[in-house]
Structure formats: structure tokens, C-alpha cells
Amino acid sequence: MNKVTSIEPQPTQITEDVVAQFLMDHPDFFQQYPELLGRIKVDTPERGVVSLVEVQVSKLRDRIGDLEEEITQLMSLAAKNDRLFHDFANVQKQLLMCEDFSQAAKVIEQKALSLNLTAHIKIIGHSHPKYHIEKMALDNFSKKFLNGHSAYLGRLRQAERDKLLAYGGLNHSSTELGSFAVLPLGQSTPMGIIAFASHDGGHFEPNMDTLFLEQLVSVFHYLLTQWSKSSHE
Structure with a gap:
């Protein structure tokens, strides 16, 4: 009787790419393990070694700053267009006269x-x-x-x-x-x-x-x- 040989799965070698891909495939990972957020450290050129939470907060502040600048530019453009509209409307009125x-x-x-x-x-x-x-x-x-x-x-x-x-x-x-x-x-x-x-x-x-x-x-x-x-x- 032939003996069946079982093939055991080879362990996946854990690399940076594997970890990165895992986190991309599981975006809710840190919601399941929130205690890790404070323990993971990131080396930043601006502030040195900080926690992942601090990095996220910093990025969020930057994004908010960018959005505020965009809103300011849009408001300025809207105000300029409003002035132009009234100016050109007045010119058209003068033309019609x-x-x-x-x-x-x-x-x-x-x-x-x-x-x-x-x-x-x-x-x-x-x-x-x-x-x-x-x-x-x-x-x-x-x-x-x-x-x-x-x-x-x-x-x-x-x-x-x-x-x-x-x-x-x-x-x-x-x-x-x-x-x-x-x-x-x-x-x-x-x-x-x-x-x-x-x-x-x-x-x-x-x-x-x-x-x-x-x-x-x-x-x-x-x-x-x-x-x-x-x-x-």
C-alpha cells in the first residue's frame, strides 16, 4: 500500500513588503489592536522619533491647513468674480442706454x-x-x-x-x-x-x-x- 506523504505549508518569510501588504489588505488592523498605535515609533526628520498616532495627527493638521488655504483661495476668487460680475453688469447697463x-x-x-x-x-x-x-x-x-x-x-x-x-x-x-x-x-x-x-x-x-x-x-x-x-x- 502506497504511503501518502503530507506536504506541510512552508512558512511565509516576513519581510517589510509582506507587512506593508498585510496592513494594506487589512486597513482595520489598528482598530482591532489600538494599543499598538502608541507603541509603534516612526523616525521623522522634523521631530525625531514619535509615535504613529503623533504622525497621523501631524498629517491631519497639515491636511487641515491645506484645506483652509484652498477655502481661502476659493473665497477670494468668489469675491473677485462677484466684483467682476457687478462691474460688467453695470457696463452692459450703460451700453443698453x-x-x-x-x-x-x-x-x-x-x-x-x-x-x-x-x-x-x-x-x-x-x-x-x-x-x-x-x-x-x-x-x-x-x-x-x-x-x-x-x-x-x-x-x-x-x-x-x-x-x-x-x-x-x-x-x-x-x-x-x-x-x-x-x-x-x-x-x-x-x-x-x-x-x-x-x-x-x-x-x-x-x-x-x-x-x-x-x-x-x-x-x-x-x-x-x-x-x-x-x-x-
Whole structure:
């Protein structure tokens, strides 16, 4: 009769990796053995040897500090957005009270100055050279930079600035390192653009929200179309 040989399981070698994996697989381990929390010591560069509980408390304090900083930043951003909302709402109200293009352009230009910006309003075929833009220049800019988007944010090379914004000699020294927000007046077939220029090269960046600017440009574009209809009646 054949003798059956039993195979005894080999003991698992306890290594740091095994212990780490065990604790990961049993996250409630220290709940079952809470007395170990005070006995396990951790060598930290900041405070030397401390208990695991102290390490956890310290990490929790750091996390709370990070959350408080995030909340402060969010509150600051919310307050800034609230101010911007009321500012732009007031500008839109002023625009709706305007009777013609020149009044509306003045409102936008003055608001830009109050924000330390320069507003450039360009309309295809406008009679005043300050506000005129060639259709080809607008089409080329739209294809290269807008391409169906509601705004372009960032820097512009000198040649691009000249074709889009130049009037009476654009001050290159003041805009060479600056940044721009350029929004079309109309999406499918723009009748022009409104550009806001900043001396700060990082003021307008591609990831910025343009909601308030888009609303302002939409109101201005609507008024332009209404004044245009009235002039042809």
C-alpha cells in the first residue's frame, strides 16, 4: 500500500513588503489592536522619533491647513468674480442706454482703462480709421487664432498686432511683452473684433474664463446689428 506523504505549508518569510501588504489588505488592523498605535515609533526628520498616532495627527493638521488655504483661495476668487460680475453688469447697463456706436465704444474704452487695459474695437468697413479693419485681416486672424472659438487669449507677434489693431502707429514698446484677449463680434461671420490689451504678458492666458467678456461682446454686437438695421430703414 502506497504511503501518502503530507506536504506541510512552508512558512511565509516576513519581510517589510509582506507587512506593508498585510496592513494594506487589512486597513482595520489598528482598530482591532489600538494599543499598538502608541507603541509603534516612526523616525521623522522634523521631530525625531514619535509615535504613529503623533504622525497621523501631524498629517491631519497639515491636511487641515491645506484645506483652509484652498477655502481661502476659493473665497477670494468668489469675491473677485462677484466684483467682476457687478462691474460688467453695470457696463452692459450703460451700453443698453447708448444711442449709437460712438457712445458705446466710449463706455467700453473707459471701462478697459479702469481695469488698466486698452480696448481696441475694430469693425469691417467702419468710416473712422481708428475702428476700421480690413476683412482679409479679420478672416486671416479668425482662421489662425479663433478657428470657431469664442475668444483668443495670449500674446501676439508684432506683425499680427499691426494687421489687427494698428491705428496711427501702435505703441510697440508698451505691447511687445503684453497679452491680449480678442473676441469676435459674431461667431459665424464676424463683423469685427474687440481686443483688450494688457502690458502684463501673463494677464491673459488660454485657460482663463471669458464668460463676462463674452457677455459684454454679445451685448455690444447686438446693439451694432440694431443700429445697422435702423440706419438702413
